[in-house]
Amino acid sequence: MLKHPISSSRITRRQFVTGLGATTLLPNAARATPLGNSNIPAVSSNQWDLRIQRSKITLDGKTLNAPCVNGTVPGPVLRWKEGETVSLTITNTLKEDTSIHWHGIRLPSQMDGVPGLSFYGIPPGQKFTYTFPVQQSGTYWYHSHSNMQEAIGLYGAIIIDPLTPDPIPCERDYVIFLGEWTDAMPDDIISNLKMQSDYYNFRQRTLASLPKEAQHAGSTSAALKDRLMWSRMNMAATDISDVTGIVYTYTLNGHAPDTNWTGLFRPGERIRLRFINGAAMTFFDVRIPGLEMLVVQADGNNVEPVPVDEFRIGVAETYDVIVQPKDNRAYTLFAQSEDRTGYARGTLAPALRMSGIIPPMDPRPVRTMVDMGMGHMDMPSMSTMKMPSMNMGGMAMNMPPSSPSPIVEDPGPPPLNVENQNIAQAPIDRTGSPGDGLEHNGRRVLTYKHLRALRPGTDPRPPSREIILHLTGNMERYIWGFNGRKYSESGPIRLHKGERVRFTLINDTMMEHPIHLHGLWSELENGHGEYRPYKHTLISQPGSRMSYLVTADVPGMWAYHCHLLYHMDLGMFRTVIVS
């Protein structure tokens, strides 16, 4: 019942030649440091002993006494095998509670690792053994769900070997774990944002930037008019990231850009790169100048290969891409933060100590009225967007004509209150957009519309219910939530076991939110009918409306939240109860 369709028909397991290669060929510098444990174990294991400990880790001059797994940041890559039952014993040597959440893994809710939901956490000095059957394959990750530990080092990658080989075999296989590092303490960051929500934003519109804006807008008066409009709303068009490169060093496999993590290859080899965004607050735009990337997997599930030059990876998402460098030269893995205040960087090279050209960062995006939910005049969906139960594009195709229209649980537009400062008047479908800052940049950039599953979904039933949720927030007060309420003022979202529901997200804020539902798959309705991609984390773009289907097949209390850590912790969280 829990089996995912894509993995159920696989027969033999992939040849993991490359895992060994990665271990032995890593640069010495990379091996010496306690950081960046990105080595894929040669073989999978179903028994793991993991120790949560504080370790003093310095990166780019910023030292933290970080809670981490077995002494490294990221922690060890866990390699499992589909169909086996894994047993992971966690020893907590910290002076505080801890937990490990297996992000994107389908398992019994008591094993999901969210303290307070079907699990009591792991107290100091105690052990806890997680045991569950592995019913899926692909790239995932794990992280703490306690306090702010995830923001300061407690995370790592998971690779699950499929029962049948991956459709495209590769000679090399690397985990590319993107993250961020700062010696600013998470509690201080929250406190600073509470006092001044643009505390970390030093890229705002100023008198000095006016000439450039006037050039863009066509005239000074047009630029001033745009500014006035934003200022009338008490918001800023330059509000891209809450926490920025001012304090963050962006990391790739635990390496700062100047220590340059390197993966080796021989020209002509196919390389699988498993991108994981383990950052707390940063979206990355990833490209490898000079190489085409074939996107083959999203959030652990195979998709029809999409050739792209660039893709955006939201916090907690994973993408597997295949590249095949033909030349005997170094290629730069370039992951610039969405707000362009910094980048993570690594290298693919035929030999150690080579490095490719680092491209300049793109201009940072500027928010527009589309992000404020004012719609898009040339969008054909204008006429349907006000009807909450209307289905657009592909979803209509799934439904047999005779099926009754689903019951809609709709709170209506959110209130303007202490916890919410905006209503998206005309939210639009933005699954065809690569995201702010990536449109019309001359490169082929992945969009959600490109994602088409390799196999049809397992549950062909149409949804019997539609749950509409508004993503809301007050940037000025730095409060986040759904439907104008934070978690502590909300009830749970209740699903009946076995029920098929549609979730519809309307983003009333001007920021992207990576929305993550624990324990169940989220099948994105992006126009591909029954070939909907299965995901665990979905970026809701500002001013957008997006729907996905969920089969509530595992009972328990599940977390449902924005994966931007400080949004989650300040209210953008709900409990989903399946019973």
Place this chain on the structure above:
Amino acid sequence: MNRRYIFSLIGLFTLTPYTVAAQPSVQYQAADAPVANISTHLPGMPPIMDQGTWFHGIFNELEGRYSPKGTNFRWDGEGWYGSDYNKFWIKSEGTLEKGRLSDGQQDFLYSRAVSSYWNLQGGVRVDLDDGPTRTWAAFGVQGLALYQFEFQATGYVSNKGRFASRLEGSYDFLLTNRLILQPQVELNLYTKADPARQVGAGLSDIDTGLRLRYEISRKFAPYIAVTYSGYLTQAHRFARQQGEQTGTTRFTFGVRSWF
């Protein structure tokens, strides 16, 4: 004060339907609406802590004001402790000149967030300096007006049946991301004169400044400024009769800092 925002509070738990024709199957209710006795987490262990409390204090003005007629030192600051909705505020201002403390006003207020940008505040004000002490009950609003104006308006009533009010506003013009020009103004109004405190009926005094600060960090920004403080209308006449300065423009150095 933006009325729309105040009234939207009432809309918090009322559900506003879409304006389009309702389809029969639509239920206008939120799936996550709060319901009594449904626990959303294990006892005593909420998965996130979104009801935190914070403490912050800020000196908007901590400065020396220079003029040939005399130099003085002035502070204007506030601090708060509390949650998203409920806070306890202290506001403090005062001027020190030739060993004399004047214009010392301390407010102790409870603050309640009522809309996207506005807070209602109530409490007491004590005028504490080398003049006679006065005590007032205080009630006001504080928040962010449209176009990002910082604004505070407080009404006061004293134990002797006097009324007063204080209006404060400021605005940040970003010249660059760290160089910020801030016009600021504070006005005091009284219904009755109180000559012992240099207070006149009507608009009594003004304190205003144009500050150019450089944010070395967000929390520490030295500035230079031109400031003016003076008496108006009836208080102006009092000051003139007593041979005091009626108003002075001063060159000012200071630091804006918070923690």
